Amino acid sequence: MTGVATGASPIPFNTLPIVIGPINYAMGWSFQEISIGIAIYGTLGAILAPAVGALADRVGTKPVAMASLLGFGLAFGLMAFVPDNLMAFYGIWALIGIVGIGSTPVSWSRTINLWFYENRGLALGILLLGTSLAGFVVPQIANAVLEASNWRNVFLALAALPIFVGLPLAYFLFRDPLPEERPLQVASSSGELSGKTLRETLTGYRFWILFISIMCIALAYGGAHIHMVQMVQMHGLAPTTAASVMSVVALGIFSGRIIVGLLFDRFWAPAIAVPVLLLPIVACYLLIGTSTPAPVIFVAGYLLGFAAGAESDMIAYLSSRYFGMKSYGRIYGFLYMPFGIFSSLSATMYGAVRDQTGNYDLVLVWAMALFFVGGMILLLLGRYPVWTPKTEGAAQ
Template sequence: MAGWGEFKRGWRLILAATVGIGTGLTTMVFYTMGVFVPSLTKTFGWSDSQVMVAITIVLLGSSVVGPYVGALTDRIGARRVALGSVIGMGCAWALLALNTGSIAIFYATFTILTLCGAGTLPVTWTKSVIANFSERRGLALGICLIGTGLFGALIKLYAFYVMSAIGWRLAYVCIGAFVLCVTLPITFFFFREPRRALDTSAQAPGIAPEAGLGLREALRTRAFWILSASFFLLSLAISGIAPNLERFLTTSGFDLATAVRIAAWYGIGIVVGRLITGFCLDRMWAPGVVFLLMIPTMITFIVLAGGVSSVPVAMLMVFLVGSASGVEYDALAYLVSRYFGMRAYSAVYGSIFIGFAFGAGFGPVTFSKTFALTHSYHTLLFATAAVVLVGSGMLLTLGRYPRFDAARPGVAHPKAGSAWGVSSQENA
């Protein structure tokens, strides 16, 4: 039962982080875009790829401001950053309803949304979770990161049914209202800067917030660049299909309503993937966990390349792709904490997130443009399977976790023991 007391002390933090991540900037944009594409293209005559550029703006913008948000979080605390950003993002969503047909204004509004919502990126929420959990850190991250799956599925259906009832303009307003009425009060009442993250005298055994590498030291390590390249490739592959699911499914012969219901299984897959990943991270070597959990996804992309016509089969395939997305975020936060420590966690995470965001930003547009040129996803899905293999395989070169000494910040010591088996003491 060692380590379970952390959940008794930190359940409010977990709840707030789950909701905050689930309704954060990238989650909301990513999971609603496919729902809005048909209405926007019909109303304004834009192409699918033109609309998908908005995702690129959000994710590339996040990659630019991510390190600054991380540094700000390290400086003034996660709670202040989160509260200000939740308010700004909720208001920015409503601005999208005002567009009268200008694609430039559409892009500008998503730029504003990115700047306002950057403080809701996972780096803000996971900083407090990691600081408050030691022996069950992987599972704690897995639980709070299932927010993207839970709310991804919910917000996709919410946006679709609201848009069907009152139109896409008011649907954007309702998304903003959802953030202000749900995320804001939960953040205000439950998301607190953990005491042990601020006061070294209150540390639980094994949690040392000053131990680890600073950003400059991290940039000089091999692990930093391996993680950046690996998560660029993984996000490029997996993020490419997510906002294009509805279009992919409708071209496979499903009507839009059925396609939306099938696509919702992506979010359910994320939930399961994150819980499994979190459970495994506390017991096994994290790079190996990622590689093994990506194998079903590679197979899924190959199967999808051959086409799918059955609703149950389509649901299963979407579920498996979603589970891979569940692995990504969970593993990234955990890997940063284990290979670089907590000294500059937010700044290092934000910097590695640049690669992740670039991949996620170019993926959807690549899928849309390739389909526009070839009228088929066949070749692209085979290529995606190969990219997943390379991206996850790179992580296997990381080696054992280093050990950090709070008395000597910036110094990492190799950790003895098997790379695949991780004991509770090592996790502390």
């Protein structure tokens, strides 16, 4: 959980909402130009995710995650020294994406899935609470540093988290289970991990259903998160109140992780995921315009966060249940690609609409349609395959 919290998944996405306005003011770059930076970071990381997942399958999670935490911290700190040059700004974001992907749930969730089966949904939910923890802490640190200093020092302060918190804990306390410690549903009697190969997975329809669902939800949500502070300020709320909305989003993610994770362990996961992923349609409707009262804005933020928590749980949980653990790192990496790429492109899309129209109303309408498609398509997944020590991959 701490590794996820201090890694490259939540920290950039919870930092940019606080500093995007000051960067726009200080550098003169448009909101779209600034958002392209995080699109580059997310796209490069997502493209590398399958390779990083394959490396974790081969050498284990720990060395991959530790090296990435160190690289991410150093690269993120470089943003404090970026010159007044967009290409340099984009170059640092590219470096963050390349070196940071191993510190995301692509690696950490592999180990959790190897340790747990019966309560896997809850275990993954607790793991992914790291993004909620970052959502609570990172905006507050960023806002405090910004008020005391400037946006450059925000990056420097937050770069300390992966290096001085996540890395030592991973070194001393984290490990993969030994073969004899794995649940029977995870490995065969010979010790071989159960499940489908990457080739078998890519030729099946379930993978592409998940891929399309993740793509739609990520494209709808990513930009809403990055531009949340700006959207809230358009409704007349102060910057400190807008930062508090980010904490409410994090609270929604926190509760979504635990509640949805528990329900995944007890019911067919798509039946739980669908209604949860439709909640942001209400949130987007509430965020349209410029005169929504503060309590309603907080409700919208919570609904968006709750669904975001469910989506991350869904990727890790459904990957392991439908495809097994034989090639989990590779498969999860391929499913992380639409999440990383379209979350990042979403920020650019929201920024472009803001620059062209002066508000976010049009893109919020698009997001409502994307949330609907991304949620409903999951009902086509069907029953889970059953992985056993004797018959691997037999659907029952």
